[in-house]
Amino acid sequence: DGGITQSPKYLFRKEGQNVTLSCEQNLNHDAMYWYRQDPGQGLRLIYYSQIVNDFQKGDIAEGYSVSREKKESFPLTVTSAQKNPTAFYLCASSPAGGDTEAFFGQGTRLTVV
Amino acid sequence: LAKTTQPISMDSYEGQEVNITCSHNNIATNDYITWYQQFPSQGPRFIIQGYKTKVTNEVASLFIPADRKSSTLSLPRVSLSDTAVYYCLVGDGVGRAGSYQLTFGKGTKLSVIP
Numbered sequence: 001d002g003g004i005t006q007s008p009k010y011l012f013r014k015e016g017q018n019v020t021l022s023c024e025q026n027l028n029h030d031a032m033y034w035y036r037q038d039p040g041q042g043l044r045l046i047y048y049s050q051i052v053n054d055f056q057k058g059d060i061a062e063g064y065s066v067s068r069e070k071k072e073s074f075p076l077t078v079t080s081a082q083k084n085p086t087a088f089y090l091c092a093s094s095p096a097g098g099d100t101e102a103f104f105g106q107g108t109r110l111t112v113v
Numbered sequence: 114l115a116k117t118t119q120p121i122s123m124d125s126y127e128g129q130e131v132n133i134t135c136s137h138n139n140i141a142t143n144d145y146i147t148w149y150q151q152f153p154s155q156g157p158r159f160i161i162q163g164y165k166t167k168v169t170n171e172v173a174s175l176f177i178p179a180d181r182k183s184s185t186l187s188l189p190r191v192s193l194s195d196t197a198v199y200y201c202l203v204g205d206g207v208g209r210a211g212s213y214q215l216t217f218g219k220g221t222k223l224s225v226i227p
Binding site for chain 2: 031033035041042043044045048056058059088090092094099101102103104105106107109
């Protein structure tokens with residue numbers, strides 16, 4: 001059953017701790033993306049990767065880090081440097097190119113207390 | 114990257130046709146236009162994509178004029194379940210490495226009224 005999986009669905013962390021969000025896809029897609037969504041707002045791009053071992057910063061990369069060691073995995077670490085980390089995080093994958101369809105995970109809701 | 118502009122919100126009664134227009138004045142020759150739908154606390158899902166003229170699928174139609182500086186998503190006979198946020202994206206169809214960021218704007222919040 002092909003798709004893109006994010007885990008966990010809900011995550012609670014204490015302020016000052018780093019936390020890693022998982023994103024796995026078995027669609028054989030080259031490109032993967034991480035977004036942040038705040039209540040009532042659109043999606044803002046954090047990082048994206050077009051190929052393994054390569055990734056680029058999006059619009060709001062400060063306080064976040066990623067890795068792309070395998071084609072199917074693109075974990076996002078929210079570091080203590082991120083000033084306001086509480087948000088809904090979405091991962092997506094697609095074949096590379098603007099003429100393709102992107103598939104999204106169900107999201108991880110991170111709450112930092 | 115071509116920037117997109119959409120209305121922030123729209124209201125419609127059930128059973129009516131809804132047209133949401135997106136402006137993308139700086140669209141490039143290789144760019145495709147894609148629309149996504151998002152329900153609360155879910156990831157967006159693909160609705161329709163086109164390059165020029167008209168595209169139709171089982172869910173919607175996409176109208177793109179000859180100058181491609183705008184596009185219109187048409188939802189026929191909406192129901193309450195069509196209440197969602199709709200995003201218009203413009204992306205490079207060539208697929209050169211690093212060239213496609215999949216950038217979302219604020220979207221249009223459609224509210225369908227009984």
